[in-house]
Amino acid sequence: MAFSSIPDSKTTSTTVCGGGATMFSDVHTDIIRTHILTRLNGPTLASAASTSSQLYALSSQEDLWANICRSTWPSTNTPRLRHVISTFSHGSRSFLSQSFPILLTTNLDPTTTNWKLNPNRIPQLISAIDIYYRGKVVFSKVVETETVSDWFNCSPFRVDLLDPKDVVPTPIKYPNGEYEWEELGEDLTLSWILIDPTGRRAVNLSSHKPVSVQRHWLSGEAQVRFASILTGDKGSASEFVQCGIVVTCGGLEEEEMQVREASLEMKNMDGTNLNGRDSVVILQRYLEGKTGRKTRREEEGRNRYQEYIEKRRERKERKLRAEGTLDMLCMILAVMSFAGFGLFVWWK
Structure with missing residues (x-):
């Protein structure tokens, strides 16, 4: 649009x-x-x-x-964001046009990517986050992240919505002390808009609806995952990157569910967290509009995520087969060396 x-x-x-x-x-x-x-x-x-x-x-x-x-996004009604949005080329109209569509990597084929590293850095990122339950806002917050320190560049990229001791109450009730966790996949939605205030660009990193809902095996809390699949660096483990947002919900002992954690991370095809520097380089391409964007569809994010998971599984299997072949060759060489040494000793 x-x-x-x-x-x-x-x-x-x-x-x-x-x-x-x-x-x-x-x-x-x-x-x-x-x-x-x-x-x-x-x-x-x-x-x-x-x-x-x-x-x-x-x-x-x-x-x-x-x-x-x-x-649409109550988080934008803060003095800081109102000022930032006013600096966009067409103000709120430009911000809306950039933030409304979800990201779309049109083809998960690494041979079609030809990215170059951009030497220009984004000194700061602003996250505008809104969590909704059945269309009604549960929580909104604005988080500012600096991107120039050595600590940020070398550490795993992570943006936390809540402080460790904070919890957010929700209107989600537990009927008879239980809740069907799968319903969160339909009832809970999220918008995570990443803003470059210097470049006057914005992009929505959320899949809008969850791509997966899982129960934590130890705590019993629900981990609701939203994700966008981004294009990384050609010829490396970052060919495709999962920009994942995990919202942790719990509180079975209470009458209402609580949001206890929400964070944004970026992982490559091997499941390794990217550091701040590499993450900003990838995000900058999307902020600059060098990728496809598409009007939100409910199943788009889930389908793209499942395709990514399948490719990651295939990559892992190829890696295991390659490692198995290498181990077998090493074992054969070791046996041949031992046998050769034994023959040498016997001959002497």
Whole structure:
């Protein structure tokens, strides 16, 4: 969806009422703006703006898009983010157009990638996170992460939403002390927008709906995973990278479920966490819009994640077979060397 599309020509529509024709342009602009446009969501408002020059002019007002951003992502209603969004090329409209689609790696084939490292670094990243339960906001927060220190560059990349001792209450109740964990896969949704305030770019890293829900074998807590599959470096273990967001929910002893942990990490095809430097290099490509983006589909994230898991499994099997072949060769060489040494001693 192109949120900044401009109509090619003026178009009009008519409404037949009582035997007469009323031109859409006859409707007072205050009625259109106050009672019609304010009721539309982002994609619908963008479509309306592309139908006529009149609607485009009315839809270009910043407050319309700012209200949509705040209603869609309450985390954006902080002084810090309101200032950052105002610096985007078209303000809230640009921010919405960049943050609404999910990421899409169109082909999980490493031979098709040809990325180059970008020497320009992002000095800071801002995460705008919103957790929803059945469409209603459970928790919102903004997290700022510096990306220039040696500690960040060398340590595993990780952004935590909550402090270790914090918990977030939710309206999720335990009927008779139990809860069907699988229902979280349909009821819980999440938006994790990563923002580059210097480059004035944003990208939504969440799959919107969970790609998996699992019970922790020890604590019994539910680990709800959201994920986007990103393209890494060609010819390495980072050919494809899982940008994973794990939300841990628990509290069986309570009447309501609690969100106890939420974090963002990046792992390569071997399951190893990427450090801060490599993670920022990959994320920068997506922030700059050098990848495909697609309007959100409920099953898109899950299908992409399952494809990634299958490729990771195949990679692991190939690696194990290669290691097994190498072990066998080493064993044969060892036996031949021992036998040769024995023959040498016997001959002497």
